[in-house]
Amino acid sequence: QVRLVESGGGLVQPGGSLRLSCAASGFTFSSYRMSWYRQVPGKERDLVAFISPSGGSTNYADSVKGRFTISREDAKNTAYLQMNSLKPEDTAVYYCNARGGFASFWGQGTQVTVSS
Numbered sequence: 001q002v003r004l005v006e007s008g009g010g011l012v013q014p015g016g017s018l019r020l021s022c023a024a025s026g027f028t029f030s031s032y033r034m035s036w037y038r039q040v041p042g043k044e045r046d047l048v049a050f051i052s053p054s055g056g057s058t059n060y061a062d063s064v065k066g067r068f069t070i071s072r073e074d075a076k077n078t079a080y081l082q083m084n085s086l087k088p089e090d091t092a093v094y095y096c097n098a099r100g101g102f103a104s105f106w107g108q109g110t111q112v113t114v115s116s
Contacts, residue, residue, distance in 0.1 A: 003024070005022070006021065006022050008110060010111075012086055017086065018083045020036065020081040021079070022078060022081075024096075032103075036095070038095070051072050067083065068083050090114050
C-alpha cells in the first residue's frame, strides 16, 4: 500500500522557519522524483520544488528561490522541505508528491500558516 505522510506544518511568524517532512512507503522511493506543491482555497495546486531521483537536480518556483530547500534521504524514504524567511503569502496546504513513470502519488497535506 502506497503512503505519503506529510508532517511539520504549523503556525509560524513572518521571518520564521519550518521543516516539512514526507515519509513514504509502499514503493521504491529512490526511483521517484519527489516534489512539494502548495494550495490555497479557491486556487490551483502550485509546484513549489522538486528533486530528482538521484538528488542531483532540484528546481524551485521563483517565489521561493533562496528561501526554501528541498532534499531527500533515501535511506529513510523521506523527503524534506526546509522553509526559511517565511512570508504570509507562503500560507497554504503543502502536499508531497512522488512521480515515477506513469505513477503519481499524493499525501494528505499539511497546513502552513504564516501570521503574526
